[in-house]
Amino acid sequence: MTDNNNLIVYCEYEDGKVADVSLELLTKGRVLADKLGVKLEALVIGDKLDKIEETLYPYGVDTVYKVEDARLYPYTSNPHASVLINLFKEIKPQICLMGATCIGRDLGPRCAARLHTGLCADCTHLDVDMPIYKDFLRSASTLPEEKIEKMNTAKVMGQDHDVSRDLKMTRPAFGGNLMATIICPRFRPAMATVRPGVMKKAPFDQAKADAVKITKPSFTLSEADMDTEVVEVVKAAKKLVDLIGADYIVSVGRGISKDVEGGIKLAEELADVLGGVVGGSRVAIDSGWLTADHQVGQTGKTVHPKVYIALGISGSIQHKAGMSESECIIAVNKNETAPIFEIADYGICGDLFKVTPMLIEAFKAAKAAK
Numbered sequence: 001m002t003d004n005n006n007l008i009v010y011c012e013y014e015d016g017k018v019a020d021v022s023l024e025l026l027t028k029g030r031v032l033a034d035k036l037g038v039k040l041e042a043l044v045i046g047d048k049l050d051k052i053e054e055t056l057y058p059y060g061v062d063t064v065y066k067v068e069d070a071r072l073y074p075y076t077s078n079p080h081a082s083v084l085i086n087l088f089k090e091i092k093p094q095i096c097l098m099g100a101t102c103i104g105r106d107l108g109p110r111c112a113a114r115l116h117t118g119l120c121a122d123c124t125h126l127d128v129d130m131p132i133y134k135d136f137l138r139s140a141s142t143l144p145e146e147k148i149e150k151m152n153t154a155k156v157m158g159q160d161h162d163v164s165r166d167l168k169m170t171r172p173a174f175g176g177n178l179m180a181t182i183i184c185p186r187f188r189p190a191m192a193t194v195r196p197g198v199m200k201k202a203p204f205d206q207a208k209a210d211a212v213k214i215t216k217p218s219f220t221l222s223e224a225d226m227d228t229e230v231v232e233v234v235k236a237a238k239k240l241v242d243l244i245g246a247d248y249i250v251s252v253g254r255g256i257s258k259d260v261e262g263g264i265k266l267a268e269e270l271a272d273v274l275g276g277v278v279g280g281s282r283v284a285i286d287s288g289w290l291t292a293d294h295q296v297g298q299t300g301k302t303v304h305p306k307v308y309i310a311l312g313i314s315g316s317i318q319h320k321a322g323m324s325e326s327e328c329i330i331a332v333n334k335n336e337t338a339p340i341f342e343i344a345d346y347g348i349c350g351d352l353f354k355v356t357p358m359l360i361e362a363f364k365a366a367k368a369a370k
Contacts (some may be wrong), residue, residue, distance in 0.1 A: 007033045007095040008041040021099035021196040028199040030060035032085045035128045047073035063213045076228045093189045102191040119191040120169035120182035124198045139259045172298040197244040198302040240293040245303040247277025254283045255312015265355040273363045297322035311352045315340025
């Protein structure tokens, strides 16, 4: 299949602003579009979208599609799906990216089915360039080098297919125990929903706002499209931990098993001193020690804090994939061969129940000395 058409990002709009995950995808989309030699487009659907394009321009967008109507806000499935499907039939993008959020997980599969194309859900990595994809495999998988080097084609309908221009969509499978890379060689657009936080958002760059095209496509909404009425929006009362936005994260793992309550208390105290939050490995969540919103890793949140402190976490591939791009990693583990030390900037081989109180006192003293 020859691909000359553009890459488009569906931008979620709520409470007067574009979701961070959409800006992350525009950043990644700009890189992918440049590799493919195509334009980056953004689609925003909602109401009262005045000057919304000013939020999008600095992330390298070439064209913004604004679809504005009071009936399109707040989000409901059918109206948004109708607008997106009809627009895509007209402009025929080769790739569509969405956030793996409540909205993206609802809208993406619905549109993919009606467009007769494929969708890869909950992606944690996207690539077009084969050398970069191979480097990713070398760092994030256990595949032997000779197998990675031969990954240039795939069997499609019994024929060898060159995958060099296909979007390679990587996502966890089998509970995070495997990583699967999916391509969609026969149908367009190739669609992917991507987890919030896994792509880095570029700095706001006003210089990129020049020569951006705004398009307001025509659309119609049938009575069938408007079969759902939003009567009231009620925000959840429970406040979840914000791992993605945290500058300091203290995470616990299997190492606290001898005194779970005491280990979590130490992590909370250290996080409080730093002005951060508590995270956990998959073991900590599966064991019921922490709730799911605390999980860091491929099956949890991908984080990029200034400082990540791993207490009693061995450092599985799945966990490292979710925190390896932290600016500074401090690891505390009794096992000197723990994989977490391979990526740690500072490693302390010792009992976390003895080391953590010393860290707390050291950070308190450093803050008091300022």
